[in-house]
Amino acid sequence: MKLFFRYFFKTVRLILGPFMLAWEFFTLPKGIARTPEDQGRIDAKTSNLVLYQYRTCPFCMKVRRTLARLSLQVEKRDAQHDLVSRAELEQQGGQIKVPCLRITEADGQQRWLYESKAVNDYLQKLVA
Numbered sequence: 695m696k697l698f699f700r701y702f703f704k705t706v707r708l709i710l711g712p713f714m715l716a717w718e719f720f721t722l723p724k725g726i727a728r729t730p731e732d733q734g735r736i737d738a739k740t741s742n743l744v745l746y747q748y749r750t751c752p753f754c755m756k757v758r759r760t761l762a763r764l765s766l767q768v769e770k771r772d773a774q775h776d777l778v779s780r781a782e783l784e785q786q787g788g789q790i791k792v793p794c795l796r797i798t799e800a801d802g803q804q805r806w807l808y809e810s811k812a813v814n815d816y817l818q819k820l821v822a
């Protein structure tokens with residue numbers, strides 16, 4: 695069943711990918727406008743985050759829309775084509791599944807947050 699879903703989403707990404715990217719480009723939320731000071735504070739809060747993602751994964755798009763809507767600057771790594779990022783995700787995160795948010799805590803510990811809903815909830819809380 696797991697393999698079925700893996701190939702199902704792979705096929706969806708392959709066939710619909712270009713259309714999904716075009717749709718994302720034209721419909722990306724505008725984002726919150728903040729003063730430079732407020733944006734600086736938020737940027738500091740997100741500087742410890744890295745999003746592992748695929749360009750044409752619908753779940754990653756959902757997270758990228760949240761990033762755009764909340765005007766959050768988060769480093770993104772392509773876990774599909776960039777083999778170093780893919781290996782990091784698998785070896786340190788525990789599995790190849792995107793989106794995954796790598797959170798480096800104040801003590802240097804890294805937490806790997808899987809599931810688009812959990813990532814979106816985490817991002818939403820950051821700006822609350």
Ligand SMILES: N[C@@H](CCC(=O)N[C@@H](CS)C(=O)NCC(=O)O)C(=O)O
Nearest residue numbers: 703751752753790791792793809810
């Ligand atoms: N329920 C998960 C679904 C994530 C998911 O299925 N992602 C696919 C890409 S669209 C994946 O990582 N598949 C593993 C692979 O391609 O190797 C979520 O909402 O984040």
